Amino acid sequence: MQRIKKGDLVQIISGNQVGVRGTVEEVIRAWYVDQQTKKRVKLDPNKDLVRVEGVNVRKKHKKRTAPNVPGEIVDITTPVHISNVMVVCRKCDEATRVGYKQDADKKTRFCKRCNSSIDA
Helix, strand or coil: CCCCCCCCEEEECCCCCCCCEEEEEEEECCEEECCCCCCEEEECHHHCEEEECCCCEEEEEECCCECCECCEEEEEECCEEHHHEEEECCCCCCEECEEEEEECCEEEEEECCCCCECCC
16 A cells, blocks of 8 residues: 555655645656566665646647647646655644554555544
């Protein structure tokens, strides 16, 4: 089970945008790849990334594709390392660490500050 999932409200805890909150658009998991067989071997937690809405926005220059279609400058959100964000508890409205509980054959995440469920 992942600590951060798509749709979670997160807060940036390091970098030049400390304190900015946003929702997770995508979680990018990294893999170790066996160089001989070129197959995925296991997950690499040191390279996991998260794309957060409105955070780490960059400009990308798009080339024109046809004579009648002009080129343009597009804003794209680039990923942030997963260790630079923390989940925000909706009940206590604080950035918090995540714990896990086993409830009736279902593993759920909970807030370490107020012990309320994050998955609900």
